[in-house]
Amino acid sequence: MKNIKALSVTASIMGLLAAPAVAGPDSDSLVINGELEMVTETAAPEHLDGAVGDTIYSGWRFRTDETQALQLDDFDNPAMLTVDKAIDYFNTVDGSEGKSCASCHEGPEEFAGLTASLPRVEDGKLVVLEDIINGHRAEVMGAEPWKWSGQDMQGMVALIGLQSRGMPVDVKIDGDAAPFWEQGKEMYYTRYGQLELSCANCHEQNYGNMIRADHLSQGQTNGFPVYRLKQAQLISKHNRFRGCIRDTRAETFAEGSDEFRALELYVASRGNGLSIETPAVRQ
């Protein structure tokens, strides 16, 4: 298995010497726990208008066999430790009202499908899962809000996302979502910072290529929050957005900012049709 991976890296370098072709994702298929088949490639959404070619790919397809293996079995997936803790939080009373999540909700299963449809517009505001969780904590439980990228928050985001695992990403981009989607799209193509790099420079124009030893993916968010080996914990979408923009030597946006909500919607829409993999494992 290691030889195959080494060959494909060499091949990608050689391929680019000859012609600027995309080395691309590998051909592995993702079946979790030996039974749950994931759609890791599918037809690109129409709104992309061919910008990434015909096909969108999960980030899983760009990882080495060893990293991929960590997502094949829930026992081997370190993210599940944090999901386990979230199940405890779900049942734990917190705040002034003496309530837990379980006081109102039968169980996490009740949220099947929710993550696949987020972000979405509610009462004129673009809402992501962290907003919904902290909203319920404040209004129903009388509890302190969780920090955006805290492991308690992202554990709960992962637990709720897990209920949609295997369902296709399906965010709405028209109607009242349209202005937010347009804002996110403009951000996606803005070349930020002193390095002047947009999301598209790496994840649209150069997916499949190598930046140093990083095999660039399409930057899909269908597996978030992901267990990132680098930080050895669950990483939120907004945290990853912030990291990428910071690495362009730019002044970044804050986690939980309206800008990142809009970007979250736009990036999610680029993955419409891929399976929710939450919680995925990435490098």
Added chain:
Amino acid sequence: MADGVKPRVKVPSKAAAGEAIVIKTLISHQMESGQRKDSDGNVIPRSIINRFTADFNGQNVVDVTLEPAISTNPYFEFEATVPESGEFTFTWYDDDGSVYTETKSVETS
């Protein structure tokens, strides 16, 4: 005790007597290496799980010494022989003196 340490073990609940079975274990733990510094430049003291043992009905399967180079959330996979019905005991020893245990019963046929 380190915050929120949670063990997970995967053991088949049934096995043929004398059969080799695969066991996987995972425990949530930062495994602070003692090599990192905080934002003020102070070394963060080492705090790891330094030993892990697996026993079945009082007999040892594996006894592991861990160093800081074991990753966050230590993972082990190994094979055990189950001579008769009984119980596995898994034990993790923390630098801070905490001991975490988990047990799993196996029925032989």
Added chain:
Amino acid sequence: MKLTRRETIFAGFGAAVATVLPLPALASVDDAVAAFTGGADVGSDGITLNTPEIAENGNTVPIEVSAPGAVSIMILAAGNPNPDVATFNFGPLAASQSASTRIRLAGTQDVIAVAKMADGSFVRTANEVKVTIGGCGG
């Protein structure tokens, strides 16, 4: 105590540490092997170490070691600030003298496994693991 990603990289098991510290670590690999073997001769047959050729992140590198008939197996990482990784001691109910775990590597280096066999002899093997370098910023 909160660490930013960048601080963690430079202070921790990052590549920067590896490039500065390989020499002292190399010396202590010999010390660690000598302490394990008592200075006995070390063969090379009968031990298998599986490691990725390229580790996408040095913080979590899956490895697998097997030495049929071993009493114990010591794992070392030659390029880490401290080369000790783990020692597996196999009891009477171990169905095989093999184990998998996940380890930290501070950059590209050799991972070494030394097994003590039931008859008191020793065998050793090593694999190089290339640890990737981040593309932008990090």
Added chain:
Amino acid sequence: MKKMLVTAGLITAFALPLHAEMVAPTQVAFTDGAVEGSLTGTAGDPAAGRVIMNKGAGNCIACHMVSDLEEFPFHGDVGPSLDGVGDRWTEAELRGIVSNAKEMFPDTVMPSFYRTTDFVRPGNGFTGKAAEGELDPLLTAQQVEDVVSYLLTLKE
């Protein structure tokens, strides 16, 4: 080797005020994407340029493959291979491309290594915070000359 570096250092210190004004990042004159004159008036040092190609200020091999730098692992392939680049481009063209590749290739992904203005949300290095005061170019004028002199050694 050490002696050579010391000598080079002396020449630099000596040469700057006498022979040339350093060209500021905002005053670089591009002609069809190329920059004719040296940015410093001091010849580039290919050995120093070779070091800049690896990790650090230049990090050129993050995106470009260079056979001559094979002792450094993991060359990227976002940009073209630089093997033979000294045959394909003149010194003036290479200086222009390294300083601000967008003059020659308006849509290129390549950062502008000797430019300090007109960025969107420029940051304070890699901190994620806003830049304070004027930006430093990614490479100094002499580093640009060093890299160009190294690239000129890459012949087929």
